[in-house]
Amino acid sequence: MILTNELLGMIARKRLTQADVAQAIGVTPKTFYNKMKKGVFGSDEIEKMIRLLDIAEPDKIFLQKKYLDKLLT
Secondary structure: OOOHHHHHHHHHHOOOOHHHHHHHHOOOHHHHHHHHHHOOOOHHHHHHHHHHHOOOOOHHHHOOHHHHHHHOO
């Protein structure tokens, strides 16, 4: 599960739009909005967002520790 409000805050702080992030992670804006609504992204998408948004503590947003451990090692 993803804390979408936290993710939206990170996107806003970087002065990006959701469409910008969608493009950066390789999905359409509609797909991105749907994933945000469900609160579920693939591990590769999460990794791209962590890098794009320079998220220092991704576990506070993405709450998928088993996937984050794999990405960050």
